[in-house]
Each structure stands twice: as C-alpha cells, then as structure tokens.
Amino acid sequence: MPRLAATAHPRRSRLAAAGGVLLLSTLGLSACGDDEGGSGSEQAAGLSSLEVSGDVGKAPEVTFDGQVNPDEIETEVLTEGDGETLEAGDGAFAHIWIGNGYTESEVYSTYETETPQLLNGEMSEPFKLAMEGHKVGSRVAVVSSAEDAFGESGNPQLGIGNKDGVVFVVDLMGKVIDEPAGEDREPAKWAPSLVESDGVITGLDFADANKPSKNLLDTTLIKGEGAVVEKGQTIAVNYLGQVYEAKKPFDESYSKDPTSFKIGVGAVVTGWDKTLVGKTVGSRVILSIPPADGYGPQGNEGAGIKGTDTLFFVVDILGTTS
Known part of the structure; x- marks a missing residue:
C-alpha cells in the first residue's frame, strides 16, 4: 500500500x-x-x-x-x-x-x-x-x-x-504486471493529456481538454489483453488524480508502488467502481468523475478538493485476483 x-x-x-x-x-x-x-x-x-x-x-x-x-x-x-x-x-x-x-x-x-x-x-x-x-x-x-x-x-x-x-x-x-500492455487507443477529445518525466506519469495537462461534464466519463488509452475485472475482485493499479485545471496532482502512486483494493463494493469512490469493473488487465484509462461520483458536496478538504470539483484520474490496471 x-x-x-x-x-x-x-x-x-x-x-x-x-x-x-x-x-x-x-x-x-x-x-x-x-x-x-x-x-x-x-x-x-x-x-x-x-x-x-x-x-x-x-x-x-x-x-x-x-x-x-x-x-x-x-x-x-x-x-x-x-x-x-x-x-x-x-x-x-x-x-x-x-x-x-x-x-x-x-x-x-x-x-x-x-x-x-x-x-x-x-x-x-x-x-x-x-x-x-x-x-x-x-x-x-x-x-x-x-x-x-x-x-x-x-x-x-x-x-x-x-x-x-x-x-x-x-x-x-x-499475477501483477509492471506496466500497461495492449492495443493503443485514441483517447476521447474531452480528456487531458499525460505529463511524463523519464517515462513516469507526473501529472495531467488540461490545455486542450474540454470543460468538465456533469456526467461520469472514461476513455481508454491502452486496451489491455488480460482478464476482465469483475465486481468484488481485488485489483492492483497505478494511478494519478488531479482536479480539473489544477497545477499538480492531489494523489499518485507512480513514484511509489502499485496499490490494491476491492472493486465494485464501495471500497473506493463510486466513479472508480462504476468505470473499472468490466475493464481488462493491462489497460490504461482516464476517468472524469463529477462530484456526485467522487467525494460528494462535502469535497475532501484534506486533499484540497471542493464539493464542486471534477476529478480526473489516469489508472493503469495491473492485475486482478483470478
């Protein structure tokens, strides 16, 4: 963890x-x-x-x-x-x-x-x-x-x-893999671009991204060829989260180790449960999560997240329990 x-x-x-x-x-x-x-x-x-x-x-x-x-x-x-x-x-x-x-x-x-x-x-x-x-x-x-x-x-x-x-x-x-692997996909036009340093994701760039939607959105950058993620399974991921137009992420794992948790059962914010179930191991996805599917109207003061903020995540799905 x-x-x-x-x-x-x-x-x-x-x-x-x-x-x-x-x-x-x-x-x-x-x-x-x-x-x-x-x-x-x-x-x-x-x-x-x-x-x-x-x-x-x-x-x-x-x-x-x-x-x-x-x-x-x-x-x-x-x-x-x-x-x-x-x-x-x-x-x-x-x-x-x-x-x-x-x-x-x-x-x-x-x-x-x-x-x-x-x-x-x-x-x-x-x-x-x-x-x-x-x-x-x-x-x-x-x-x-x-x-x-x-x-x-x-x-x-x-x-x-x-x-x-x-x-x-x-x-x-x-098994848990080191990095996403599969078919490259063209991301949706609303999505921010990735900021990388020496091949490691360090942030999101919103310069060419659309303004946030009130809807929960996801787009695939890499379509993995591994097992399909099912509700109730434990999954391993790397991720980075950033509020729309923020200058830096509020949380990330790429500079540390992957993390794991049960998916689809309320262990993570609703936006993750709704979008990651059904994805495949090896995939890299970007999520746009409105407040209703994130931290709600109360936001998350400790992370600097207001109740009106839309959250963006890049998530690499690295493994799941068989």
Missing part, C-alpha cells in the same frame, strides 16, 4: 496495510524462544513437522507435530496451479497464512477478510521462494527462521520472536 494521506486517496477510508508487517520488521527484540539457539527444543524440525490440508483460496488447516525451527529455508508445492508461472521480480496477489513454529499457532491470515495481499517490490527470501518459479493457482508451504523471514529482530507485531521458526502457507491468486 502506498504511504499516502488517507484524505488524498481515492479509497473512501484507509484499509489496513499489512505489507510492512509481513515483509520487514525493524522493531525491537521480542523473543518467544531463548537467545542461545532454536526455540528451546532440540527436536525442532521443518516441513516434516507439518500437515497442511484444504483447497487453494480457502483458509488452510495446519497441524503441527512438534515445534518448527529449521536450520535453513524449506519449500514445498502442496498444490500445483495451472496459471502463469511467476518469474523473479514479478508481483502477485496471494492469500497468506503465517504460523509461529514455537507456539505452534496461527499469527496472521488474509483469508478471513477475503482480501489477498499484494506482494511486489522488496520482500524477504521466504516470500520470494513462495512465488518464483510457481504457477498462479498454486499453494506453497515455506518454513524458515524468524531472521530469514523478518530480520534479526523477528516480528514482535505478529508475536514472532527472533529465535522462533516461522511457517508460511501461500496461495498464489493472480
């Missing part, structure tokens, strides 16, 4: 961001095990101490047969998917279950909220091994030390000490 002010984001409210908790922890030492090695058990083992059952996309049933604290990272494909193979550097949507190998208990899961985690950018070795070389639709189990998973301090936020073993069950739910 991008670290942006909640008032400037197209989401109606900030969603819980777990990525920092999962991929990196720089908090202080908090160990469940001892400091001299392992978790106080000479019989600690790896994947051989686990039994994982259940279907991909559903919460796994994980049974421990003793503590888990492997000497090195171990990986096993529990279910082989039939989707695209994820290569090094690819992003993906994944459902994630995490267990503490010392307490033999669940400490984190995405399954209850039915919202897969967007994994991209820098991530620790267990997550890389759970993704790279595996097909979308696969379930992969990984066990590692807390240090390999989260750094030398472990992850106190998840109740994982620096000497604990960690168990990951990862369901790969969809």
Whole structure:
C-alpha cells in the first residue's frame, strides 16, 4: 500500500496495510524462544513437522507435530496451479497464512477478510521462494527462521520472536504486471493529456481538454489483453488524480508502488467502481468523475478538493485476483 494521506486517496477510508508487517520488521527484540539457539527444543524440525490440508483460496488447516525451527529455508508445492508461472521480480496477489513454529499457532491470515495481499517490490527470501518459479493457482508451504523471514529482530507485531521458526502457507491468486500492455487507443477529445518525466506519469495537462461534464466519463488509452475485472475482485493499479485545471496532482502512486483494493463494493469512490469493473488487465484509462461520483458536496478538504470539483484520474490496471 502506498504511504499516502488517507484524505488524498481515492479509497473512501484507509484499509489496513499489512505489507510492512509481513515483509520487514525493524522493531525491537521480542523473543518467544531463548537467545542461545532454536526455540528451546532440540527436536525442532521443518516441513516434516507439518500437515497442511484444504483447497487453494480457502483458509488452510495446519497441524503441527512438534515445534518448527529449521536450520535453513524449506519449500514445498502442496498444490500445483495451472496459471502463469511467476518469474523473479514479478508481483502477485496471494492469500497468506503465517504460523509461529514455537507456539505452534496461527499469527496472521488474509483469508478471513477475503482480501489477498499484494506482494511486489522488496520482500524477504521466504516470500520470494513462495512465488518464483510457481504457477498462479498454486499453494506453497515455506518454513524458515524468524531472521530469514523478518530480520534479526523477528516480528514482535505478529508475536514472532527472533529465535522462533516461522511457517508460511501461500496461495498464489493472480499475477501483477509492471506496466500497461495492449492495443493503443485514441483517447476521447474531452480528456487531458499525460505529463511524463523519464517515462513516469507526473501529472495531467488540461490545455486542450474540454470543460468538465456533469456526467461520469472514461476513455481508454491502452486496451489491455488480460482478464476482465469483475465486481468484488481485488485489483492492483497505478494511478494519478488531479482536479480539473489544477497545477499538480492531489494523489499518485507512480513514484511509489502499485496499490490494491476491492472493486465494485464501495471500497473506493463510486466513479472508480462504476468505470473499472468490466475493464481488462493491462489497460490504461482516464476517468472524469463529477462530484456526485467522487467525494460528494462535502469535497475532501484534506486533499484540497471542493464539493464542486471534477476529478480526473489516469489508472493503469495491473492485475486482478483470478
């Protein structure tokens, strides 16, 4: 998730961001095990101490047969998917279950909220091994030390000490691409043009654009060839938002990382829900959103948006859950 002010984001409210908790922890030492090695058990083992059952996309049933604290990272494909193979550097949507190998208990899961985690950018070795070389639709189990998973301090936020073993069950739910790809389209005459610097979108130019309409409008710049976005799915996007004739954007993700959210269910402004459902992965679109489909008559003071402002967005649809 991008670290942006909640008032400037197209989401109606900030969603819980777990990525920092999962991929990196720089908090202080908090160990469940001892400091001299392992978790106080000479019989600690790896994947051989686990039994994982259940279907991909559903919460796994994980049974421990003793503590888990492997000497090195171990990986096993529990279910082989039939989707695209994820290569090094690819992003993906994944459902994630995490267990503490010392307490033999669940400490984190995405399954209850039915919202897969967007994994991209820098991530620790267990997550890389759970993704790279595996097909979308696969379930992969990984066990590692807390240090390999989260750094030398472990992850106190998840109740994982620096000497604990960690168990990951990862369901790969969809690939996320780096940039839009597909057929170039001529945009509608009402649309602003893109301002770019070194190939990165930095703003919108309204010099040749029409004055805002009271209607919700969208136009396609690139028609992607990927899956069709469906209501209720989680999608990954890059975006930039700018008020009509404003000199700079009020929000953007292009200088950071893509963001993700559920579409068509009220997690974002109405204009996004109405226009992005039915589009295809790989597409780049421009949206013109009147106040009624944006922040309403109250506007968004924190983002400098008045209740009469029309919002323009460029959105790249980079992935969706399968």
